[in-house]
Amino acid sequence: MRKLIYIIAILTIVSCSGKEERPKGVIAPEKMAVILSDIYLAEHKAANIGLTQDSAKVVLRHYELKIFEDHNTNDSIYKESFKYYLDHPATLEAVYDIVIDTVSLREQVENAKKDKK
Template sequence: MKRILALLLFLIPLVSCDRNSPPPGILSEDEMVNVLIDIQLTEGIVSTLPIAYDSSHVLYSLLEKDVFEKHAVQDSVFTKSLLFYLEDAAKMDRIYSRVIDSLSAHESIPRDSLDLF
């Protein structure tokens, strides 16, 4: 009986959850990377337009909604996920490293073949 109990106490933590997977309601690292890439591209597009700051802020808000729709993510889920990942510097660093790598690769693509949205 003691062996069974000891075995259960040992196995339960191993199968209870995957430490690398986020809790429910949080975007996966891959999803965060994809959304952040599009957000960074959107910010870049808006910042290069010759319009007033107030107008660019309104335009960015509209385009940001398009990004969330494209990825089927609610802005509240994105914000909650961002706060979750900001609590772990290593995870956030890994996410942003992937974002930067993707943006660098995106930058090397000729402008004629870009499909932003």
């Protein structure tokens, strides 16, 4: 399934890419999509563990730092990359298409695991 996500991601990015090169230091669209997916899932976890809003923010920050570590990046590179994608809406749309597909697929896998139990 992971291969399918990457194939979809690559095809989407290739079909939407123009002549403009991505600056050095900007996270690749495929990797950005995976990071965003992980962050959205972490936000969901942090919001649903029964903590106060302030405590949930602290937990989310720890999740984010772990996600950045897992993807060999940091929050400043992530923020600069996000700014770049905000300035390039077509590429950002392609990234979010991958995010939506990734989160949906993960949800389907989780639901399938729950149904088996």
